[in-house]
Amino acid sequence: MDIIRVSNLKKNYKSNIAVNCVTLNVPQGAVYGLIGLNGAGKTTLIKAITGLIKKFEGSVEIAGVKWGRTGYRNNFAFLTEQFSPHRYLTGWEYLAFMWKLRGVPPDKQKAVAVCNEFGFDVALLDKKTGEYSKGTVQMLGIIQAVCSSAQLLIMDEPTAGLDPLARAKFKTGIAGINNAGHSVFLSTHILHDIDTLCTHIGILHRGQLLFNGTPAYLKERHGTENLEAAFLTEIGAAA
Secondary structure (H helix, E strand, O other): OEEEEEEEEEEEEOOEEEEEEEEEEEEOOOEEEEEOOOOOOHHHHHHHHHOOOOOOEEEEEEOOEEOOOOOHHHHEEEEOOOOOOOOOOEHHHHHHHHHHHHOOOOOHHHHHHHHHHOOOOHHHHHOEHHHOOHHHHHHHHHHHHHHOOOOEEEEEOOOOOOOHHHHHHHHHHHHHHHHOOOEEEEEOOOHHHHHHHOOEEEEEEOOEEEEEEOHHHHHHHOOOOOHHHHHHHHHHHOO
16 A cells, blocks of 8 residues: 555646656655755645645545545644744643644653654753754654654655754664654655665656656666765756
8 A cells, every 4th residue: 555645746836837747656664755956846745745735736645545635634744844843832842732733642651762762862852942953953843743643754854954963863763663664755855864764765856756766776777876876867867
């Protein structure tokens, strides 16, 4: 079964075609990485999948539920690229707000376990988020998404602002929750993270999906062990 199905999705902004007839399937249990240059249409595609964009052509399903149907948003948790919690809330207050928003009971024990898995100091949850560094704010966003218990996590540039240690802990944490049965769909510019973390990747270029498969196959296709070189060759061939 596919956790995400996108069929012939097209989104225009006036005369600009941001996403052009994209069709992709994300298998359940996958860690799927969406990559592309700035302006390729990645954020637009993610906004359409998550329902932040309401007018587009084509169709989207998550866990078999079509976009717009009752229960669609219950199947995923989303971390936006510009994540910014209210600065006067403590970390615990923010998590409590998100639990209430999703209609699920608070689970502090799980939150502590998730923090430990991602290398996030639990003591920081007692502090106001306005005192956090950029990387700590970003990690809180990751923690709240994982604590949602949703079967699918959708993350737009989740490692933005994370230092190398935090990025390493992020990858370990994502691998752990993936092994526990969660599917993950993320975008990032850091191709090394994609190569070491993702089971499947998609390359979006000028609004079109050029490649949809495994990192290993993309590298084999272009005769290289370097994912960045394979990616650049892929988009260069289509330029």
